[in-house]
Amino acid sequence: MIEDARQTLDRIAEPASVVEDSKRELHRLWQPAHAAAEAEVYLDAPFSEHPVHCKSLLYTSPAGGPQLFVGQDPSALARKLGVQSQLIASHDAMVYPSQIHENLYLTSMGPPGNLLAFANWLKQVSPAAYALWHAQMQSSAHYQSGVAYHFFASGRQFLGYFVALPKTARRVHSAKEIRAFLGTNVYQDPLPIKRLSAQRMDEDYLVRRNLEAEVPDLRGLQVLLVGAGAIGGFIAQNLLQLGAGGSRAPKRVVVETAKILKQAGKKSATRSLALLAENKGMLHICDRDLLSGGNVGRHVLGTQDVGKPKADALCAHLKRLRPGVSVRPIATGFHTLEGELERYDVIIDATGYETFGRHVSKTVRAAGWLRPPHFLLHVWLEGRGGVVRGLAQDDASCACYDCMWSYTAGTEPRPRHPAYSDAKWNAHGDDGYATMTPFSVSAPMAAAALATDALMSWRAGNAAPRFRSRSSEGKGIHPSVAKDLSRAKSCPGCSG
Ligand SMILES: [Zn+2]
Structure with missing residues (x-):
């Protein structure tokens, strides 16, 4: 001293x-x-x-x-x-x-x-x-x-x-x-x-303290997070730290709205003006499941929330972290929201289920929602949790969820970028990916980190690479991929 x-x-x-x-x-x-x-x-x-x-x-x-x-x-x-x-x-x-x-x-x-x-x-x-x-x-x-x-x-x-x-x-x-x-x-x-x-x-400081000056945060956005499981829980926490569910500084809204008005058509211009008046962000978390004892080993929630709806408990957790934040649980399932997609700027599919990913991808395209400045992100674990992946869609011309497979008449669709050298490891049950395979909390954390990075690159003005993959070190695991996928030929999700 x-x-x-x-x-x-x-x-x-x-x-x-x-x-x-x-x-x-x-x-x-x-x-x-x-x-x-x-x-x-x-x-x-x-x-x-x-x-x-x-x-x-x-x-x-x-x-x-x-x-x-x-x-x-x-x-x-x-x-x-x-x-x-x-x-x-x-x-x-x-x-x-x-x-x-x-x-x-x-x-x-x-x-x-x-x-x-x-x-x-x-x-x-x-x-x-x-x-x-x-x-x-x-x-x-x-x-x-x-x-x-x-x-x-x-x-x-x-x-x-x-x-x-x-x-x-x-x-x-x-x-x-x-x-x-x-x-x-x-x-x-x-x-x-x-x-x-x-x-x-002040919120500006709490949210922006660790961001580069030119990267916009998530305040003022209308965000729908589907899936409040292990991956969704960590994503929700990250979203909160980046300003989701918070009000935006008026000055920044004005500048961005002016930009959007210039770039986009009349429909989104009207919506931007409505948002400008509102200036309030919202995070909706959609999940129908209850938290079980089996979940807590790799979930942000703990034993006190076992037996409660995951969406409710996760929102309560977020409100403890940031009192005053606008978060709302939706326990009725994604299908009940399909008529209201226009209210969202960002949809994140964190369920990790392949069948659900295909469904969301098709639904937002059919509804005409998939257009700038909207953003859809899927994030999931592959097989044994050694690989985490994300696919971003910000325009109907992007590769869709189904584009991740190649389609040849008379054969089963094959993954274009398999995560593992052993084909059996890529296989998954009827209920989705790897729900019973042993992987630790590090896998959903890695998936949430990947999702956060993908979201923030889109926020910074460039969604590429729209297909991201990160691998843990291990035998038979294919290295990471980061690219914009081309659309698959005869894709059932986006052709015709
Ligand atoms: Zn496609």
């Missing part, structure tokens, strides 16, 4: 390194020495270039330290973090969430400890942020609402301070009174500040 501190001090002694070091480690350096006693701050403010006025709620958990929830709706934020009760209203907050600002950094003066030092520091490191803050400090509304917390964007995080304003602050109205107040409390006898670091909890 002492050595660590000495190294830090040595570096700080060199002005040239101060800026770079403190940009990288600002959040650690900003925290007061006894940060453990301070509240953990969680922030959920909308993206804006202007300061956003927020409320705050304080919670002291019996087990941990105090938590402060800051946002326009801090009780919704508290619920998001699993806190429902014993919340106490705290002071108002001003959040300066502009991303036009550069990363803030510390000067050789070290972190500020009072309002004057803070003003001088901010003016030096970010004149733009200083201008916004200064304008607030000149506004009488600021004093009337008793704003005591200030948070500033730095890179992708927020740091700020708390200041206990004297009671006289509420009586500040005129420009003259404001000048006098600032003269006393900032310049003559600067008020001490408590430095705070905030964790972002």
Whole structure:
């Protein structure tokens, strides 16, 4: 620890390194020495270039330290973090969430400890942020609402301070009174500040933290996941993490809708406009089965859900992970939805059943649903679970599910890309693929990973390769395939 501190001090002694070091480690350096006693701050403010006025709620958990929830709706934020009760209203907050600002950094003066030092520091490191803050400090509304917390964007995080304003602050109205107040409390006898670091909890950050800037997430999409089994369970969790069932940032919807309007026909344009008005994503999970004891060894759900409908239990699980997300179980089976396909942007067939895959593929084509910007994805395990596969369809001209076999008159259809060298391993029972063959939880996880990657490549603007296959290492397993399949000759699924 002492050595660590000495190294830090040595570096700080060199002005040239101060800026770079403190940009990288600002959040650690900003925290007061006894940060453990301070509240953990969680922030959920909308993206804006202007300061956003927020409320705050304080919670002291019996087990941990105090938590402060800051946002326009801090009780919704508290619920998001699993806190429902014993919340106490705290002071108002001003959040300066502009991303036009550069990363803030510390000067050789070290972190500020009072309002004057803070003003001088901010003016030096970010004149733009200083201008916004200064304008607030000149506004009488600021004093009337008793704003005591200030948070500033730095890179992708927020740091700020708390200041206990004297009671006289509420009586500040005129420009003259404001000048006098600032003269006393900032310049003559600067008020001490408590430095705070905030964790972002806004949806944009939670969903996009790990995505490349140009890749759209899944918020705002209408997604149907068919199959809440081992593969579907992991896929559902992945979809949630990528924003499915969440509302989309309005700005992004507008840009994308404009793009879609340009590319697509009138029908989907009308639908896009309806979505723009709604701006709400939805994840429907369709499965008729109950969870059994035999499922839990490779399912995201556990023993407490045995005996419950898989779709219901999976949706409840997702809501625990992300309160407020729009997910809905559909326990009636896919056939009940066949007249309503137009409401979905994305359909994922995660049942793993070959007969069902053929059925879905034919159904969406017959309904005229298979056209941009719609997306259908099948994902399944081959034989003994050593190979996971996915087939994407985003246009009627793509290879269909049946195109994975070759058809010669008078013979049985043969797989065009067999997964195993031993033909017997490719065989499957009447009930679909390999339901009884031993494979561990790693196989459905691999299938869900493949499905997630396929979906996100489509989201990024290129669905290719539409046929994907990943193999585990093992004898007799054919290597991975990644290509766009040509359509099979005389395919019963898509010819004629
Ligand atoms: Zn076909």
